[in-house]
Amino acid sequence: MLDIKLIRESPDLVRDNLRRRADDSKMQLLEELIQKDQQWRKSLERTNALKAERNTLSKQIAETKKSGDDASELMARSAQIPKDIATFDSETQALKTRVDEILMSLPNLLHESVPVGADDTANQVVRIWGKPREIDFELKSHGSIAESLGLADFDRAARISGAGFYYLKGDLALLDMALVNYAVNFLVERKYTLIEPPFMMRRSAYEGVTDLGDFEQVMYKIDGEDLYLIATAEHPMAAMFMDEIIDVDTLPLKFVGFSPCFRREIGAHGVDTKGIYRVHQFNKVEQFIFCNSDDSWTLFEELQGNTEAMFQALGLPYRVVNVCTSDIGTLAAKKYDIEVWFPRQGKFGEVTSCSNDTDYQARRLNIRCGKHGSDNKSVPHTLNNTAIATSRAMVAILENYQNADGTVTVPEVLRPYMGGKAVLSRP
Template identity: 40%
Template sequence: MHDVRAIRADPAAFDAALARRGLPPASGAVLAEDVRRRAAQTALEAKQARRNALAREIGQGKRGGGDTSALEAEATALRAEMEGLEAEAAAAERAQTALLEALPNLLDLEVPDGADESANVVLREHGDPPRFDFKPRQHFEIGEALGLMDFAGAAKLAGSRFTVLRGGLARLERALGQWMLDLHTREHGYTENSVPLLVNDAAMYGTGQLPKFADDLFRTTDGRWLIPTAEVPLTNLAAGEILAESALPLRFTALSPCFRSEAGSAGRDTRGMLRQHQFQKVELVSVTRPEDSAAEHERMTGCAERVLTELGLTWRRVVLSAGDTGFSAARTHDLEVWLPGQGAWREISSCSNCRDFQARRMGARFRPAEGKGTAFVHTLNGSGVAVGRALIAVVETHQRADGSVAVPEALRPWMGGTERIGP
């Protein structure tokens, strides 16, 4: 959500910021509703003052035995006019909110311009793509040959974009999630949470999934939503709160299933586990003071990078362009991992600084230790990392000529010492 006062102060700058995302000007429509609301409120205050004066005059008249019928008739008319003005102000506020809630966050000035992912900028790379003395296979070829990855069985149960993992690969998925949780809690200072997988409208609205992205979500028959990421419940823990400055930053993590309808992705990544309706992810969320969020963004991205390095993967950090940055984000770093079987870079983590955009929607504030009043917190979220895609990257990077998969050393304590996954 956006600060109407900032739009009012510089509408041209607001429209220029929207133009970077390829959107038309919106300040005119927003401020027109703002003018309508404020005019109705001003008129309402004037009529309330007159009504108060009339109440005093009527009281004095009755005590003096005079005729107050004309004054009472005016008071009755005023009451009807005030009800109309209240309705007008409320309608204008609803219209203004509807306009604002459909507009994405304003971008960081350093976000590169560009219409889509082709304008993303690589900031750094780590490691060299592995070389094989055989033709590397994709993860689904390896998994099916091992008998540990069953797409046909999953389709029988639930349809397309689901997977059944068995044996060593099922254990590898579990090990990845547990190891990442322990890394982030023991070494990176995040607090582990076990969160609801079903949330209400307010939670989805607070982090920006509603109303714009309802088609990307799964909804239950009682009106709840399956979470697309643990970002939703973790960030909303701060909703409606006024936090002490000394309590910040808050750093939360959770391992949870995530559910996405993948609306609009027909024909994309139909083979394998890259794009699923259900997957596991370790989520990182931070709630900070405004002046700390840029440094926290760098820190969070580094935490996700550590995961990939420990797994022996080749990765790179990318800053997303204006046209590729998500709705709630002001700046996003994507981490992409090299998949030898595909011969391509694929996104495995996104770390975003949302600044006060989500906080305004959620009503999440803090009280500065010095000074008066409250201020909105800044919120950040990132994948630390997507478990399914980490499994894909491990399987393709550490595949062997005999079809087996070497287990990265970091995971072996969580795999009972297993060094190799075979058929």
């Protein structure tokens, strides 16, 4: 969340940020926050003044009694003060609760390079890599290819789990694991520490890492428990140091996490309704970094470069887009998406997202950093980027590497993770 000191000292900066986002409802909340914060500070001052008066009266009463004078008026006032404090404490706490609620809902400050736009058509193409392959035969959908090769079963999955689920079989299941192992090994070799996080989180931790609207739209809640299935490994990795102070000398901390991901909302389908592009459950390898503010934009480019290097090694044509103000979400100051070319759909589609959340996410989680023994503490920056979301990567491979005979060529970089297999074919 934003620093309340920033809002007090530079409210126009926050107003300008909300204007760029074209978010009138948040603008109203900001004005309410400014008012409630002023009221909270005045109420807190009154409470503190009463507590100081109580302490002074205690001394005066003792001195008055010691001198033999009448202390009844002082004692009457002393008896009233706790009641006044209780009244102001209640008011102060209510105001503080509302201030914190609004702070949690106000979005991060956007980087100056973020394009302004009403929808994703305003996303700016940063660069394009690779050239789509020329295909002179009729393209099959990825779902059709997987079924024809006996490598996926969507109908049985739908019967037992509903729409948006699937069985992967044989070589396609191996391809899924190959993508995971390739991405993990790639990043471990670059000195990222492998994390296998909890697959469920409590709400108090989850509120620090995601848009609050996700609880109703995206998250699966465990019935009867204060637990939610994670939507990405980013979330438990971000919360790993909640309410802690990180030794600044250990920064940057670079992690690569692997987990299944669970999401209620899967969006609209494109030309193909059967498949693994939009699903409720998928595997993903995620990059995450805690760092100093001075290093975060350099590391943002590092995270992006890692993922681009992997997709280049996979031989999948892609473009990088700078995500616009209406599409960027609450937490990120800047976001790059990689969109891979999907020949069956005839368009680019999102496969990864790289975000610099600056100090916004860490402040929500009450994470600080500093030197041991020093009172000088700061809030670290957090960054995240998809390495590989296996379901969409597999769709891209099935579409871009399909052959006229219905088989699929395995990208060369993945073959060592599949026992040397070069082609997906029917068993």
